[in-house]
Amino acid sequence: MDYSPSAKELSHFPFLKKAQDHIKKSFPPLDQLLKEEKGAFLVELAVKRINQALASKKTIAAHFQTRDDEEIASYVLARIIVSCVQDKQLYDRLARYEAERAYYFLNAETGSESEQGWNPHAVLDDDQNSRIANYLAAEFRIDLAKDRMPLADYVEIVSVLHEDRFKLVNRRVQNGQVGIKKEELLELLRERIRVILRRDLPYHVPKSLCAQLAPVTESIKCEYQQQMLQQFGAIEESAFPPCMQALITALTAGTNLTHAGRFALTTFVHTVGMDVPAIAQLYARSPDFDPEKTMYQVEHITGRGGSGTEYTAPACAAMRTTGLCVNRDAICENTNHPLSYYRYKKRELAKRPNKSEKNEPSPAKPEKVGVPGIKNR
Numbered sequence: 227m228d229y230s231p232s233a234k235e236l237s238h239f240p241f242l243k244k245a246q247d248h249i250k251k252s253f254p255p256l257d258q259l260l261k262e263e264k265g266a267f268l269v270e271l272a273v274k275r276i277n278q279a280l281a282s283k284k285t286i287a288a289h290f291q292t293r294d295d296e297e298i299a300s301y302v303l304a305r306i307i308v309s310c311v312q313d314k315q316l317y318d319r320l321a322r323y324e325a326e327r328a329y330y331f332l333n334a335e336t337g338s339e340s341e342q343g344w345n346p347h348a349v350l351d352d353d354q355n356s357r358i359a360n361y362l363a364a365e366f367r368i369d370l371a372k373d374r375m376p377l378a379d380y381v382e383i384v385s386v387l388h389e390d391r392f393k394l395v396n397r398r399v400q401n402g403q404v405g406i407k408k409e410e411l412l413e414l415l416r417e418r419i420r421v422i423l424r425r426d427l428p429y430h431v432p433k434s435l436c437a438q439l440a441p442v443t444e445s446i447k448c449e450y451q452q453q454m455l456q457q458f459g460a461i462e463e464s465a466f467p468p469c470m471q472a473l474i475t476a477l478t479a480g481t482n483l484t485h486a487g488r489f490a491l492t493t494f495v496h497t498v499g500m501d502v503p504a505i506a507q508l509y510a511r512s513p514d515f516d517p518e519k520t521m522y523q524v525e526h527i528t529g530r531g532g533s534g535t536e537y538t539a540p541a542c543a544a545m546r547t548t549g550l551c552v553n554r555d556a557i558c559e560n561t562n563h564p565l566s567y568y569r570y571k572k573r574e575l576a577k578r579p580n581k582s583e584k585n586e587p588s589p590a591k592p593e594k595v596g597v598p599g600i601k602n603r
C-alpha cells in the first residue's frame with residue numbers, strides 16, 4: 227500500500243516495520259546505548275510499558291509524554307527485556323497489551339464531537355476507515371473492506387476469544403470463508419496483531435545484552451511473582467480444577483505420574499504460590515520418589531535451576547492433547563486454562579456466606595485430598 231505513516235502514527239503502532247526503520251538512525255547500537263543516560267531513560271520507559279502490560283487495570287492513553295522515536299524505542303526495548311526474563315506469560319501479557327494499545331489508538335483516532343481524536347489530519351474512506359487503519363490492516367493481512375476472511379486465519383485469531391458470537395457454530399462459513407460483521411473487523415485486527423506479536427517472542431537476545439539488563443529483568447521477575455501471589459492469594463486446594471485434583475489423587479494413591487503430568491502439576495502449584503520444598507513433598511508418595519532428583523526437576527521447572535526459565539502451566543488444549551484433562555465439570559465449559567478455573571472458583575468459594583453450609587450448589591465437587599503445605603477447606 228502506497229502510504230507513508232507520520233512519526234506520530236508510527237509511535238502509536240510501533241510494531242510496524244516502518245516504525246523500526248524510522249528509529250534505525252536515531253540511536254547508537256544497543257550495548258552502547260545502554261551505557262548512556264539516554265539508554266537508562268529508554269529502559270525506564272520500556273519498564274513502564276511492561277508494568278502497564280502486567281497491571282490488572284490498564285491505562286492505554288498516551289501516558290508516555292515523550293518523543294515519537296523514544297516511544298518506538300521503548301516498544302523494542304520492552305520486547306528485548308521480556309525476552310531476557312524468559313517467561314511465557316510475560317510474552318503473552320506484553321503481546322496482548324500492545325494489541326490492545328493499537329486497538330485503542332485505532333478507535334481514538336478521530337474521536338467524538340466532544341472529544342477530539344489524536345489525529346486531526348485523518349482522512350477517512352467510504353467505509354470510515356483512515357489511511358493508517360487500512361495500512362495497518364493490510365500489513366496484518368486483514369481487508370477492512372471485506373465481510374469475510376479465510377477459515378484458517380479466523381480460527382487462529384479467535385482461539386482466545388470466548389464470546390459466543392465468535393464461535394464457528396454461530397458463523398456463516400462458505401467456501402472456506404467465515405462471515406464477519408463490519409464492526410468486528412477492528413477487533414479481529416487487534417487479535418491478529420496479538421497473535422503475530424506473540425509469535426515473534428522471545429527474541430534471540432545475546433547473553434551479554436541480557437547481562438547488561440539483568441538488574442531490570444530481576445526486578446521485573448520479582449514484581450511479577452509478587453503480583454501473581456497477590457492475584458492468587460492463599461492456596462486453596464478445593465478450588466483446584468479437576469485435572470489437578472486427579473493428578474494429586476493419583477500421587478496420593480502412590481501412582482507414578484507421566485512426565486507431562488508432573489510438568490502440569492508442578493507448574494500449576496508453583497504459579498498458585500506453592501514453594502519448592504512443598505512441591506517436592508507432593509511427590510514424596512510417588513513409588514519412585516528420589517528426593518534429590520525431585521528437587522532438581524522441581525527447581526528446573528520453577529526457574530530456580532540453571533536455565534532460569536520459568537515454565538507456565540499448560541492450557542486446557544494442551545492438557546487434552548496429553549490426556550490430562552479429566553473429570554471435567556461445569557466450570558470447565560467456560561475455561562481455557564486450569565489457572566483461570568482456579569481463579570474463578572476461588573472467587574466463587576470466597577463469595578459463599580457460610581462455608582460449612584451443607585448442600586450448597588456447586589458445579590464442581592473435587593475430591594478432597596491432603597496436600598503437604600496447603601490448606602484444606
Ligand code: SF4
Nearest residue numbers: 467469542545551558
Ligand atoms: S477443562 Fe481445563 S481446567 Fe477443566 S479439567 Fe480440563 S484441563 Fe482441567
